Amino acid sequence: MTWMGPRSAVWWYAWRSLNGWLIATPLVLARNWLLPFLSPDSMSLLRQNLERTALGQPAYQLDLGIFWAMLLGVLSLGLVMRRGYILSLLAGPIRRKDVYAIHACLTGGALVASQLLVVLYLCALDAIAGMPASPTLLVHVLLKRLLVYLAAWSLGVAAGATITSVALAYVCALGVAGFPVYVGTLIHYVETKWAAMPSMHLYSDVIQLSPLTLLDPVTGASLAAYALWFAAWIACWLVLGARLFERLPLELVEETFPFGAYRRLLALGISLLAGFILTTWIDHAVNLGQGKAAAIEAVCVWLVGSGAIFAALDRAGVYRKRRWDT
Amino acid sequence: MEAILSVRELSKRIGKNTALSAATLSAGEGSVHAVLGANGSGKTTLLRVLAGLYRPDEGEIVWKGSHIHPWDQPEWRAEVALVDPVISLPTRFHLSDWVRYTARVYPRFDAHRFRGLVRSLELPTDERIRRFSLGMRMQAKLALALAMRPRLLLLDEPTTGLDPVVQRQIWQWLLGEAADAGTTVLVATHDLGDMERLADSATVMFNGRSIWSGQLEDAKERFVKISVRPEGKRALDAGGCALTWERDSGDRWSAMVERNALPHLMARLRDAGAEPAVVQERLPLEEWFRWLMRKEGYARDMDGTA
Numbered sequence: 001m002t003w004m005g006p007r008s009a010v011w012w013y014a015w016r017s018l019n020g021w022l023i024a025t026p027l028v029l030a031r032n033w034l035l036p037f038l039s040p041d042s043m044s045l046l047r048q049n050l051e052r053t054a055l056g057q058p059a060y061q062l063d064l065g066i067f068w069a070m071l072l073g074v075l076s077l078g079l080v081m082r083r084g085y086i087l088s089l090l091a092g093p094i095r096r097k098d099v100y101a102i103h104a105c106l107t108g109g110a111l112v113a114s115q116l117l118v119v120l121y122l123c124a125l126d127a128i129a130g131m132p133a134s135p136t137l138l139v140h141v142l143l144k145r146l147l148v149y150l151a152a153w154s155l156g157v158a159a160g161a162t163i164t165s166v167a168l169a170y171v172c173a174l175g176v177a178g179f180p181v182y183v184g185t186l187i188h189y190v191e192t193k194w195a196a197m198p199s200m201h202l203y204s205d206v207i208q209l210s211p212l213t214l215l216d217p218v219t220g221a222s223l224a225a226y227a228l229w230f231a232a233w234i235a236c237w238l239v240l241g242a243r244l245f246e247r248l249p250l251e252l253v254e255e256t257f258p259f260g261a262y263r264r265l266l267a268l269g270i271s272l273l274a275g276f277i278l279t280t281w282i283d284h285a286v287n288l289g290q291g292k293a294a295a296i297e298a299v300c301v302w303l304v305g306s307g308a309i310f311a312a313l314d315r316a317g318v319y320r321k322r323r324w325d326t
Numbered sequence: 327m328e329a330i331l332s333v334r335e336l337s338k339r340i341g342k343n344t345a346l347s348a349a350t351l352s353a354g355e356g357s358v359h360a361v362l363g364a365n366g367s368g369k370t371t372l373l374r375v376l377a378g379l380y381r382p383d384e385g386e387i388v389w390k391g392s393h394i395h396p397w398d399q400p401e402w403r404a405e406v407a408l409v410d411p412v413i414s415l416p417t418r419f420h421l422s423d424w425v426r427y428t429a430r431v432y433p434r435f436d437a438h439r440f441r442g443l444v445r446s447l448e449l450p451t452d453e454r455i456r457r458f459s460l461g462m463r464m465q466a467k468l469a470l471a472l473a474m475r476p477r478l479l480l481l482d483e484p485t486t487g488l489d490p491v492v493q494r495q496i497w498q499w500l501l502g503e504a505a506d507a508g509t510t511v512l513v514a515t516h517d518l519g520d521m522e523r524l525a526d527s528a529t530v531m532f533n534g535r536s537i538w539s540g541q542l543e544d545a546k547e548r549f550v551k552i553s554v555r556p557e558g559k560r561a562l563d564a565g566g567c568a569l570t571w572e573r574d575s576g577d578r579w580s581a582m583v584e585r586n587a588l589p590h591l592m593a594r595l596r597d598a599g600a601e602p603a604v605v606q607e608r609l610p611l612e613e614w615f616r617w618l619m620r621k622e623g624y625a626r627d628m629d630g631t632a
Contacts, residue, residue: 006400006431084412087410088413090378090379091377091408092403092432093401093432094431095400251340251345251371251374252341
């Protein structure tokens with residue numbers, strides 16, 4: 001057996017660990033377009049679907065592809081982080097940055113290749129159906145989705161590389177991805193209290209910063225701005241994930257959160273969200289009313305409620321439990 | 327024997343606990359060095375630091391006269407093999423898959439040797455590792471480690487789950503590896519009987535510190551075990567000559583004493599009119615180890631009811 005070098009071994013290991021997930025990716029992304037000719041009026045249905053796709057979905061409609069992309073990101077290193085495997089992988093001449101880069105490249109590459117396959121497939125379907133949708137529009141929409149998928153995936157990679165439980169890494173990634181949605185919702189709520197006629201533009205502009213929402217309807221200068229935002233988002237999460245994975249204390253991989261700061265961040269996220277739900281519930285129960293004073297009251301209730309929940313969570317420390325405690 | 331590996335004042339905190347505090351050891355080339363100690367004394371942490379898995383907070387590691395930093399020296403880690411019961415092989419892989427992986431990672435991996443070891447251990451390479459028993463997994467890890475032809479072989483409780491026949495076989499291989507290939511073998515274990523027969527030198531750890539380090543022969547030479555009747559025990563107790571006491575069969579008591587104190591001790595027995603002590607030349611390593619632990623204040627109530 002000739003020596004191929006540690007990098008080729010990591011490629012091989014990553015492929016063997018993830019191949020099922022990678023092979024499933026194009027099928028998941030093209031899930032609505034598989035076997036389109038089975039129904040009796042398949043051709044008219046296909047034409048309608050192609051037209052609808054080319055027009056794009058509204059931002060708030062959930063897209064399974066985003067959740068799959070995030071899962072793929074989390075699994076990139078999440079499967080390796082399972083107890084013992086990360087130690088067996090790193091107890092040798094393998095560099096951590098190679099492990100991170102190779103696993104991320106494999107899943108990211110599979111995601112891009114899968115979406116490009118979907119693009120080709122839809123263009124072929126469009127041609128068979130007599131071009132009901134403009135191929136340019138189809139490609140445009142699907143590439144915008146790819147950008148959002150990559151943003152969700154990059155966050156998943158960073159979470160999976162630094163949180164040792166796959167399930168909690170996924171929950172945390174979802175929580176962080178939704179951050180612009182919480183901010184948009186809060187702004188909208190406070191605006192509604194302050195002035196009876198809030199601006200919907202600001203709300204929709206803010207929530208579209210989240211990789212959980214689609215960019216289908218966005219065009220022109222706004223699209224360029226969002227593309228820049230997501231490019232920066234992807235780069236930041238990948239670099240942050242790499243830096244933290246490089247410093248990951250292997251003596252703490254038995255803990256769900258080897259980096260203690262993550263525990264606090266999770267508690268903070270939960271308490272801010274729960275505080276908001278509590279505020280709307282109190283508002284509903286006692287009717288805080290409208291106007292500047294009501295808006296300030298609502299914000300105060302939110303801050304106090306969130307603070308109390310954060311303190312309780314931090315004290316209880318339920319999320320500090322070791323993964324393998326039985 | 328000149329030291330090829332020196333560990334000096336190594337410290338490592340894990341969370342709020344101090345896993346290593348000023349751990350020190352020296353091991354010669356082609357020697358078997360035992361790392362002994364109570365549970366939680368830092369043996370595993372020490373081996374994982376040497377394998378480059380953990381980054382120490384302080385201290386230095388010297389290999390062949392040069393300072394090394396295993397955690398950021400991949401080329402060093404290619405020279406080291408670690409066998410640890412907690413570090414598991416990926417269970418969804420076949421053993422043959424993992425061999426392919428290991429062969430790509432370790433430049434000196436000897437596939438021919440691995441096949442020979444596996445044949446001798448009767449391990450099925452075409453089975454998924456998840457179907458292996460605990461002992462079979464350990465055997466597979468040991469065979470892989472030996473086939474890597476490492477310069478430093480780190481073994482943490484290597485006989486976990488192995489039957490006595492396989493244990494003997496593995497120890498013979500390890501001795502052969504040290505003698506023939508010049509591999510330095512560090513073994514962290516509680517199996518003092520095996521270490522007494524196999525190890526050249528040892529380090530005893532307690533609470534992350536090295537409390538003794540040196541050639542095992544020196545320790546065995548320094549102390550002897552004697553056996554006396556109750557009147558002899560009383561005479562020796564009065565002089566504080568014995569380091570440990572333990573009840574033997576019948577009415578006899580045995581003690582661990584310093585060899586150079588033997589003439590003085592015999593004179594005491596004679597003066598007290600007691601029967602002379604029966605001297606047992608080879609002190610079992612276990613007694614010496616228990617004495618070291620007791621000196622550190624680590625002892626257990628024998629009847630277990632207190």
